[in-house]
Amino acid sequence: MKLKFCGAARCVTGSCHMLCYDGGKVLIDCGMRQGADEKGELGASDFAFDPKEIDAVLLTHAHIDHSGLLPLLVKRGFNGKIITTKATAELSGIMLPDSAKIQEQDAEYQNRKNLRAGKPMVEPMYTPADAQKTLEYFQPVSYGDIVEVWPGLRARFNDIGHLLGSAAIELWAEEKGTTTKLVFSGDIGRDERPILRDPSSIDGADYVVMEGTYGDREHDATTEEDKEKQLADVLKEGIARGGNIVIPSFAVGRTQELLYTIKRLMMKNAVPGLEKIPVFVDSPLGINATKIYERCAREYYDEEALEMLKMSGSPFDLPNLRVAETGEESKLINFQPGCNIIISSSGMCDAGRIRHHLKHNLYRPDSTILFVGYQANGTLGRIL
Structure with missing residues (x-):
């Protein structure tokens, strides 16, 4: 049995590990490199293996740095x-x-530049x-179920509290x-996060492959109640x-936590008049x-x-x-009088509708x- 680290090694994003064992090859995640990690030795679309030889993929959660290359994997021949x-x-x-x-928008933008420069x-x-074809290969399971991945290989997904459905x-x-x-x-969640249960514990293992995103520091002791009060004050x-x-x-995870916390503040009447302020998603x-x-x-x-x-x-x-479902509805928000709470993406302000809200x-x-x-x-959010 061999384990190969094909991504998220010496960088944070692009998680992808390949387990080779008697009779098969299985990937754990197949993520896209993002941000500064895109400039690694491998390009964002390179694989360190032949997709046709992969028997199955086990996906820990839906964030793109763990799932984003699945459509490319299928495009290049994976059918497990x-x-x-x-x-x-x-x-x-x-x-x-x-x-x-x-991906299509990025290619279109690059081609406009290439056309002017005489490049292919x-x-x-x-x-x-x-992407739609990729979804046909998904086989959903519940937390705690032991499933046969391939003859001789069994798996169990355990709630890890990072994102809805995330698993160790x-x-x-x-x-x-x-x-x-x-x-x-x-990716491991933190205790007492809104909405989701705390990460579950796992007993015993011969080998553990664990994320180390914040492995070089200690989180502060700020509780969710502290964060709720900070939001109320702002x-x-x-x-x-x-x-x-x-x-x-961020559209998935953080937006839902914000709505949940705003509702809690309303129920406690922690921010007088909050229920009269329009909240736009x-x-x-x-x-x-x-x-x-x-x-x-x-x-x-959680309870x-x-x-x-x-x-x-x-x-x-x-x-x-x-x-705001349409682009036109999004633009009309800027003509709303008075105070409005506007929750918009992208979370780091590099793209999306948040850009014109910042402009206004x-x-x-x-x-x-x-x-x-x-x-x-390097993101606009970091600059701001």
């Missing part, structure tokens, strides 16, 4: 099964086609059709009469100034992801979120919530720009 949780399969159903659209045209890494994967590989247990952590100040409160946010991907979060509630929510569901319906159903609000002294997620080096 992609095993993951039900929620991850659903989120992948919106995130991979969205990624494909970005480029093709997108993959298309929406490739236990693998039992039988080879030459010996069973070896491996654990792949995926909202109070922004509402008092009378301008818009613009929040760049201006992200088609974020809107669709929220619908998936609502559908998957009973299997994935507090389930209690809110029981008491007041969806944790994201605000009386003042408005969604950065110069205004009464506006607030609130960052609620990590801003990578």
Whole structure:
């Protein structure tokens, strides 16, 4: 048995590990390099293996740095099964086609530059059709189920609290009469995060492959209650100034946490008048992801979120919530009078509708720009 690290080695993104064992080859994740990691030795579309030889993929969660090269894998000949949780399969159903659209837009932009420079045209890494075909290979499982990946290889997905449906994967590989247990952590969530259960624990392993994104530091002792109070204070100040409160946010995960926390603040009356302030979600991907979060509630929510569901319906159903589905609806937000809370993507401000909200609000002294997620080096969000 051999384990090969094909991505997320000496960098954060592009997670991809290949397990070679008696009779088969299995990938754990097949992610896209993002940000500064794109400039590694391998290009974003290179594989360190032949996709046709891969028997199956085990997917820890739906974030693109773990799933984003699956359509390319299929495009280049993979036709095995992609095993993951039900929620991850659903989120992948919106995130991979969205990624494909970005690939087409990037190729179109590059070709305009190449045309002026007399350089050859480029093709997108993959298309929406490739993404849709990829979804046909998904085989959803539930947390705790032990499934046969391939003869001699069994897997179990365990709740790891990072994203809806995220999992740490236990693998039992039988080879030459010996069973070896491996654990792949995926991305590990933090305790007490909103909506999702805390990461579960796993007993025993022969080998553990664990993420090390924050392995060189200790998180501060800020609790979720502290963060909730910080948000309340910013909202109070922004509402008092009378301008818009613009929040760049990742469409999947962070947007839902924001809506959930805003609803908690309303229920506690922690921000007087908050229920009268329009809350816009201006992200088609974020809107669709929220619908998936609502559908998957009973299997994935923690006790507090389930209690809110029981008491007041969806944790994201605000009386003042408005969604902008079309580009025209997005532009009209800028003509809304008074104070508005605008949650829009992309979270690092490098693309998407958040750009025109920044354009219309950065110069205004009464506006607030609130960052609620990590801003990578080189991004507009980091510069701001």
